[in-house]
Structure formats: structure tokens, C-alpha cells
Amino acid sequence: MARGKQKEQAREKAQKLAESKKGGQSQLGARAAGLKINCPVCKNPASNYNVLKVHMEAKHPKDTVPPESSFSS
Numbered sequence: 001m002a003r004g005k006q007k008e009q010a011r012e013k014a015q016k017l018a019e020s021k022k023g024g025q026s027q028l029g030a031r032a033a034g035l036k037i038n039c040p041v042c043k044n045p046a047s048n049y050n051v052l053k054v055h056m057e058a059k060h061p062k063d064t065v066p067p068e069s070s071f072s073s
Ligand SMILES: [Zn+2]
Pocket: 039, 040, 041, 042, 043, 044, 055, 056, 059, 060
């Protein structure tokens, strides 16, 4: 029965490898999709609206933060 167990372990290993490859790809996609918001003042990229809000409050306190709906397209 030792042979069968070895085969099973090899299959599990291959499955884990495929899953980790898939995970890396989806992470890359999410990162690329997240860079759609840019600061309207200095064009600095923000990964999401909250990051932009914090950035604007810190860097451009005199400017008003545009509404979130103006970035979703
Ligand atoms: Zn800025």
C-alpha cells in the first residue's frame, strides 16, 4: 500500500502547486485593477477611494475630496 500513498501525496503536492499559481495570478489582477484612482491634484495613484481620501486630507487639505461616484467607471 506504500505505493498508493506515495501517489496520493504527489497528487496533493501538484494540486497545492496549481492552487498557489492561481492565487498569485488573481493577486496580480487585483493589484492592477486597484490602480484606477488617481489623485486629482498631484496624480498620485491610490489603490482605493479610502486611500485617496486619506491622501488628500494629508497632502491637500485645502482641496475638497471628489465624491466616490466620480471615480467608478
Ligand atoms: Zn495628491
